[in-house]
Amino acid sequence: ATASAEPLAMVREALRWRLARPVLVDVSDDDDTDAVFMEAFRLGADVVTANKKPLAGPLDRYRALRAAAGTHARLLRAEATVGAGLPVMDTLEMLLATGDRLVRAEGCLSGTLGFVMAQLEEGVAFSAAVAEAVRRGYTEPDPVADLSGADVARKAVILGRLSGIALAPAPVAARGLVDASLAGLPLPALLDKLRALDAGFAAQVAAAKRDGRVLRYLARVEADRIEVGPEAVPLDSPAGRLQGTDNLIVFTSERYESRPLVVMGPGAGIEVTAMGVLGDILRIAAERR
C-alpha cells in the first residue's frame, strides 16, 4: 500500500471537488492500484482501467474490489486490458447480459508472441525471432516480460473473472517460452541464452508441421482451469490462420456452441488502446447521463 500513497492522495484531493460524474482512469503500470480504485468508489467515482495488474492479482483482492463497486453502486470497466480496442469485454458483457453462459474463451492475446510464433513458422531461429521483435519495438523493455507468458496469463485471469467462467480460484497453468528467471539480463546476454533454445523450438515447429499444425501461444479459459502456453494447433483453425501480430479471441458459449463467436485484429498500440479506454469512459458517461 506504500506504493499507492501518492496516487491515493491525488485521487482523494481530486475527488474533493467532485465533478458531476467523476471517472478515475488507470493507464499506469502500477501493481496495487486496486486500493486506489476502492477509495475512488467510496468517493463516488467510476473506474476505467487499461492497467491489468489491479484486476489480475490475488482473488480475494479482486473480490473485495468487486464488492466495493457493488456497495457504492459504481462501475468498473476494463476493455483495454485485453485486445486493446477490440470489442472483447463489450462482447463478453453483452453475451452475459442477454442470458448466455460462457463455456470457454480462448485465443492469442499477445501480438509480440504472435509475431515470434509466426517467425518460427517461417523457419527463423527463436533467438533471431526475438531479436527481430525487439528491433521492431514489439516487446517490453525487458523481452522476458513477454516471453515468460506473465502478461498473457494476466489477460487470461481477467477474462476468466470478468466472464464469470473462472471466478473460483482456478489453477493457472502458464508455460512461458523462456523461464522468468532470465528477467533482467542485458539483451546480448539474453539472446546468447536464447540461442540454446533454437534447436528445441525448431524441432517443435517441425513436429507440428508433420501433423498439419502450427505452434501458437494460446490462452484458454475454462471453468476449472486456465491454461497459457505454446500449443500446436491445426493450420486450418482460427488460431492457426492468424497472421502477424493480430490478436484473436474465440468465445464458445451455450448460444455460440457449434460455431464460436470470433473477434480478431490488432490488439496493441497507443491509438487502439486509447480507443478502448475512451470507449469505456463514453459508456459510463451514457449510463450516468
Added chain:
Amino acid sequence: ATASAEPLAMVREALRWRLARPVLVDVSDDDDTDAVFMEAFRLGADVVTANKKPLAGPLDRYRALRAAAGTHARLLRAEATVGAGLPVMDTLEMLLATGDRLVRAEGCLSGTLGFVMAQLEEGVAFSAAVAEAVRRGYTEPDPVADLSGADVARKAVILGRLSGIALAPAPVAARGLVDASLAGLPLPALLDKLRALDAGFAAQVAAAKRDGRVLRYLARVEADRIEVGPEAVPLDSPAGRLQGTDNLIVFTSERYESRPLVVMGPGAGIEVTAMGVLGDILRIAAERR
C-alpha cells in the same frame, strides 16, 4: 402507408399508457414500419429493430427517420439487422464514438449464401447446393429471396448508413446468383431452371481455383460505392477462410488500417437474433436509467 395502419394504431394505443421508458421493438418483416417508428419517436418511445426494411428503403425516408429520432431525442438501434447477435453495430458505434473514421466495411453477410458457396467449392453442383440449403431450412420460403442478393444488399445499405460511410445515395451494384425474376416459382421448377446455371458456376469455381482463389458472396461498402455479389477472393484471406454458414465483417478504418478489425461467427438463427434485439433493449435501458 395503408399496410401500416394496424401497427400504427397499435403503437398509438400502447403508448397512450406510457411506460417510463417505452421501447418499440420491430421483429416483423413489414416494408414500411419506418412510419410506425416515426410515430413512436413522436410519442416518446425508443426503437429497436431486427427488421431491415425500414432502414434500407429510399434514402430520403431514412433521413426523415433519423431526423425524427433527433427531434424527439430518441434512440434507434438495429444490431440484429446485420449478423444477428454478432457485435457489428456495437463495434461500428464504438469506432465512430471514439473518433475513428470508417474507410470500408466488407464481408459475408449471408449464412445461406455462405453455405451455397462452400458447397460449390467442394464440387457440388449449384442446383444441388441450393436444394440442400432448402432441405436444411437455411433459405427463406422462396430461396430466390436469398439467391437474388436482395437481402444482402439491404444489410450493406444499412451498414453504409449506420457507419456514415455511405450516407449519400451511393450506387448499389448488386449481382445476384440468380435473377430476381425467378421469384415465385415452385421449388421443382426453380431447381430445373437452376440446373442451367450449374456448368457456369462450376467453370467460375474452377477458374478461381487456378488462381488460388475461392468464390464468396461478398458485400463491400465504401464511400462512393456499395457492391454486393459473388467474387473470387484469395483462399488465404478472411473471406476465403470462412467456413460453413458463418458471417464475417471486416472493418477497415483510419485506426484499423494496415490490419482490419474482424468479427466472425454465426449470423442467423432465432437465439442469436433474439440476443441482438435484447442487447439493444438493454443498452437503451442503461442509457435511460
